Amino acid sequence: MSIFRIQPAVESKWLKRASAPGAIRAWLVDILCWPAQFEDPTVEQAFTEDYGRRFADFRRAALVLGTLIWVCFGFWEIRLAQTSPVFAPYFPEVFAFRCAGALGATVGIVLAFRLAFHRDDVAHWILLLGLAFMCLCLLMQTVLAPRPFNFTHFFVGFYLILFYQFGFLRLRAKATLMLTLCVIAAIVLAQLITRAVEPDNFAAGMFYLLNVAVLGHSVNVNAERHVRDRYIAIQALAHGNDALQGVNAELAQKHRDLEQARRDQQTQSEALIALREQQREAAERASRAKSRFLAAAAHDLRQPMHALNLFLAAADEALGAGDVEASGKLIGEARKASVLTARLFNGVLDLSKLESGHVKPNYTSVDLSRVSEETVAQLAPFAASRGVALRYGRTQQGPAWVRTDADWIPRVLSNLVSNGIKYADPAKAGRSVVLVGLVRMPNYVRIDVIDNGIGIASEHWDAIFQPFVQIGNPERDREKGLGLGLSIVNAVVSLLEGHRLELKSIEGHGSRFSVRLPAADPFAHRDAALSLADAAASPSPASLRGLYVLLVEDDSLVRASMEALFARWGVLFDSVRSVAELHDLLQAIERVPDLVISDYRLPEMSTAHDVVRLLAGHFSRPVPCLVVTGEAAAGAQGVLPERCVLSKPLSTDVLIARMLELTEVSAKAG
Structure with a gap:
């Protein structure tokens, strides 16, 4: 810095003035003229x-x-x-x-x-x-x-x-x-x-x-002038100390390196043994860390999977005994356990996708008031079962249009409301409340989720947004979730442009989570309303009857379950397990398939991209391809559009809706 070059310049100036004939005049000038600023x-x-x-x-x-x-x-x-x-x-x-x-x-x-x-x-x-x-x-x-x-x-x-x-x-x-x-x-x-x-x-x-x-x-x-000179001296001293410390550190490091080299030469065999021991300990630590991670994720996944197996076993015995009614009820309970398992798997997969950066938001105009009402209605039974009053309030009537991702923002709100319900204060039985409030501002809309639960101490505010962290739940009670909800909320809000998440909480009194969303373009409201109206219609399997689908799936269980669904829905299909078998099948079929459903990772180092290329080379017109995979980054590994990729596990409603969407788009293009 230039500060360390000032002092020599001042000294040389004084020496020149002292030797000049006008030394007295120069001395008076220095005495009476204020010091110049640093360069x-x-x-x-x-x-x-x-x-x-x-x-x-x-x-x-x-x-x-x-x-x-x-x-x-x-x-x-x-x-x-x-x-x-x-x-x-x-x-x-x-x-x-x-x-x-x-x-x-x-x-x-x-x-x-x-x-x-x-x-x-x-x-x-x-x-x-x-x-x-x-x-x-x-x-x-x-x-x-x-x-x-x-x-x-x-x-x-x-x-x-x-x-x-x-x-x-x-x-x-x-x-x-x-x-x-x-x-x-x-x-x-x-x-x-x-x-x-x-x-x-x-x-x-x-x-x-x-x-x-x-x-x-x-x-x-x-x-x-004295203060300025003192400042220069202090800064120069600090700079010199830093340089001296750096030199000392370098010398100490060189000395340690020489000493280490000497010890290595003298005890090479012992050093190799110690190195192997260190590598073994490092591998064990990594293994323990991985085991803790898997244990934390698997703890809540074992329970519904265990229940699923027991329900299916009981249903099988009921069918063997001829009790159709009991078997139907047991299968319904098994499906609930299966849905819960899928949700838990999806939570882990969602967090993985969000943190890997492979999710690209799809911004549309969304009525936040409608999303809030639907979320409150869906979670009202859960709140009632926990003895929590779930309420919804807003400052104005009518829609509250925001620019956001229509798929992710309902999950953000659902996670926040569920979190408030799960962490209700047991000491406030009959008085536990979760309030969902909507506040409209000129440039943004804020959704507040307020509860009077156990609250969060300020030192834990950062930790609660980390995966598998649950304050006040050391026993990993599954009723309080996996510990992924707030992690997903934080990841989604960080991903979406113009969104902001705020937390205020007092231990023992409750918490308030607020999400601020940018207001949507008012000219887009009409199109958004039409899109919502179209989306409100539930897909029907009957709409798929008569479609011809090619299924490429190497897992025999998944392939058998898909074939069973297609048969129930009236879908015509052929199924293969690899790209080679698909190539042979394409040589024999007489009808152009309406849709191809493929796993991403296939045998013989093939992927869904090979399926797409094979279809493009065999048919003169494009054939839509839907990839159903368990890999979080499948959509980012090639040229597959986002709407053509679904993550396992998924519900039948989502599968039906996406099949209809792709076949309708293909029909219009044709």
């Missing part, structure tokens, strides 16, 4: 910040002391008015300016303790304006007071102000000199106009006043 603006800024912080308390104390001195002179004026009949008639007007000065100084003290007084520029404005005001009040007292009191008792006050200004307030030399010149000019102008002070006294007073100004300015210049 580097960043260094000058750092210096002023350090200067202001260093003298802030000193300046406050000096300001209080000066105010007390000013007030003490007021008591002296009261005493003078009582003892001098000549001064008494002028006392009210003179004392009024004494009070005005005291009031101005008090205002300066208040500002010094309330504003950013540690900033040098702020301190200078407050102190310089205060000094100017005090000089004005003293000048008015000098003009109003009778002779010779105006000179003997008031004019001499200017000496005190200058001593105080140059010696106590630590002001910069240039600023104090400008103020002093303005004050002297004002005194001379007032004398020329009013002739208040006797000419001889005025000439003598100005002579001493100018001497005080010159001496005070020279002291101020040298004080500021």
